[in-house]
Amino acid sequence: MSDQDILKLFKNGQRDKAFAKLYQLYPRIEKLILSKGGNKADANDVFQEALIILNRNLESSNFKLTSSFYTYLYSVSRFVWSDIQKQMTKKELHQLDGHEVQVFQNVIEEKKYQIAEHAFLEIGKRCQQLLQLFYHKAMSFKEIAQVMQFNSSKIAKNQKYKCLQKAKDIYQTKLKSVES
Template identity: 85%
Template sequence: MSDQDILELFKNGQRDKAFKKLYRLYPRIEKLIRSKGGTKADAKDVFQEALIILNRNLETSNFKLTSSFYTYLYSVSRFVWSDIQKSLTKQQLQNLNAQDVQIFQEVIEEKKYQLAEHAFLDIGKRCQQLLQLFYHKAMSFKDIAKVMQFKSDKIAKNQKYKCLQKAKDIYQTKLKSVNLN
């Protein structure tokens, strides 16, 4: 299956199928990570991260895949791993070409989202469900109230704010502790 077909799958919203195809590239990424001293588990995490970044880029309209999926995922993975290892020297950073800089920035950016994700996972099951329903399923508060058995849509709305606030607080503390490090 060509890269074009995979792009089609993404466009049609068949993300999981597209990911399935992309997993064929995983063994080669695993080899890369292991050659740099990572474990199999590390390789899995890195590849997942690369796929998330790819997905995010594909969703922004102005992204153009300039090379093959493999080349792209390879370089993203490389940066993700270097970032985890904090192994990039200033010298290396200065020598990066424009495209690499772009990728590297994306990797750094993604780390923020990771924190937000972790914050989201920390807020409790009910809050997670509520926010998921609102942001992903774009459900109205009226429907949410029905699904989650709130007495009224107002209460649902109120709850949503509270959950959001909670998540953001957690996020802020996490961010602070990360920055301190």
């Protein structure tokens, strides 16, 4: 099955079939990770991460696959593994071509997304509910106050600010620990 056929499966909503075809590339990615000092469990984790990044990019309307799926997954896997090992030096970054820089940026963005998701899960159920009502359901502070049984819309607004600040603080702390 060609890359174009796999791409068509994704576009037609047949992700399971597309991923089944992509899993045929796993042995080659595993070989890469094993050659870089990883083990089979590392290879599996890296490959899963690469597939997640690919999936997110395919869902983006401005993403265009400019290489084969194998080349793309190989590049992403290499950067994910480098990120895990924290062995990428500034010299190596300067030697990357344009496509590799984009792949590396995608890996970094995925890490930031995961950190943000983790921060959201850590803020507590009540804060999660408040932020979902405000951002996802686009409810007014008056409506939020009624749903969450606050005395006024001003209290709802204040609570939203505190919850958002708590999430930002957690995010920044986690981001700093990953970068260091």
